[in-house]
Amino acid sequence: SQQGEEDPQALSIQEGENATMNCSYKTSINNLQWYRQNSGRGLVHLILIRSNEREKHSGRLRVTLDTSKKSSSLLITASRAADTASYFCATARSNDYKLSFGAGTTVTVRA
Amino acid sequence: DADVTQTPRNRITKTGKRIMLECSQTKGHDRMYWYRQDPGLGLQLIYYSFDVKDINKGEISDGYSVSRQAQAKFSLSLESAIPNQTALYFCATSGGGSGNQPQHFGDGTRLSIL
Numbered sequence: 001s002q003q004g005e006e007d008p009q010a011l012s013i014q015e016g017e018n019a020t021m022n023c024s025y026k027t028s029i030n031n032l033q034w035y036r037q038n039s040g041r042g043l044v045h046l047i048l049i050r051s052n053e054r055e056k057h058s059g060r061l062r063v064t065l066d067t068s069k070k071s072s073s074l075l076i077t078a079s080r081a082a083d084t085a086s087y088f089c090a091t092a093r094s095n096d097y098k099l100s101f102g103a104g105t106t107v108t109v110r111a
Numbered sequence: 112d113a114d115v116t117q118t119p120r121n122r123i124t125k126t127g128k129r130i131m132l133e134c135s136q137t138k139g140h141d142r143m144y145w146y147r148q149d150p151g152l153g154l155q156l157i158y159y160s161f162d163v164k165d166i167n168k169g170e171i172s173d174g175y176s177v178s179r180q181a182q183a184k185f186s187l188s189l190e191s192a193i194p195n196q197t198a199l200y201f202c203a204t205s206g207g208g209s210g211n212q213p214q215h216f217g218d219g220t221r222l223s224i225l
Contacts, residue, residue: 004153033213042115042201042216043154088153098169099214101146101153 004032004089004102012108019076021105023089024069030092032065033099034074037086046074046087079109114138117202117217124192125225132187132220134202142205143185144214145169145177147198154201160185161207192224 004025013019023032031050035043049056049065049072056063062075076083086106090099115136124130134143141162146154146169156169158177166177174196176188189196199221203214 040218042218043203043214045213045215048213090154098144098156098159101155103151103153 004091004100006087006089006102006105008105009103010106010108012110013079014110015079015081017079019079019083019107019109021074021087021107023072023074023102025072025089025091025100026070027091027093029067032063032072033090033092034061034063034072035088035090035101037088037104039085043088076107079107081109081111083107084109113217115202115204115215115217117200117220119220120218121221123223123225126193128192128224130189130192130222132200132202132222134185134187134217136183136202136204136215138204138206138215139182140204140215141182141207142212143179144203144205145175145185145187146201146203147171147196148201148219149198157187157200189222194224197222197224 004023007022033048034046037043047058047063049063060077065072086104088101088104090101118133144159145157148154155171157175159167160179163179178186199219201219202217205212205214
C-alpha cells in the first residue's frame with residue numbers, strides 16, 4: 001500500500017515560474033525523500049529531510065516537512081524545461097529502512 | 112558507466128514463460144531492492160536484500176523470486192509470467208548504516224507479457 005500521496009497529480013507551468021507539489025502520508029516517519037523521474041529513466045534522488053527537520057534547501061529546490069500535519073512540500077523555483085519530469089515523495093518509516101512511494105506529480109515546464 | 116545496471120532494458124515474452132531480470136551495481140552498497148512501477152502508480156516493493164545472506168519479501172512478492180548472487184548482483188525471476196506482471200521494473204541500491212540513506216536506481220526493464 002502507498003504511504004504517500006502527491007498533490008496535484010499533474011502540473012503545467014511556464015518556464016521561469018515556480019512549481020509547488022505536496023505530499024501527505026499516514027504513519028510516523030524517520031525521513032522523507034523526494035525523487036525525480038525523467039521519461040524512460042530511473043528515479044534520481046533529490047533531497048532527504050529528516051523527521052526532526054522542518055525545511056531544507058538544495059539549489060533551486062526547497063522542501064518543507066510538517067510532521068504534525070503529516071505533509072511535505074517540494075518547491076522548484078525558476079523552473080526550466082529540463083525540470084519536466086515526474087516527482088515522487090517517499091517515506092521511510094521509523095523502524096525499517098524501506099521506502100514507500102507515492103504516485104507522483106507530473107510536471108511539465110513550457111518554454 | 113552507470114552505477115546500477117539492469118538487463119535487459121526491454122523484454123517481450125509470452126504467458127507461462129520463466130523470465131529473469133538482472134541487476135548489477137558498482138556502488139559497493141549492501142542493500143538492494145526490486146520494485147515494479149505501473150502507469151499512474153508509485154513504486155511497489157517486490158523484494159529487498161540487506162546483504163548477501165538476507166532476502167526479504169516486500170509488498171507484492173507473490174509470483175516473484177529473487178537471488179542475491181553476490182554483493183553486487185541481485186536478480187529477479189518471474190517463475191511463470193502472467194499478463195498482469197506487465198510493468199516497468201526497477202532495481203535500486205542504498206548504503207548501510209542508519210535508515211537515512213537515499214536509494215540509487217537503474218534505468219529499469221520494461222517487461223511486456225502477452
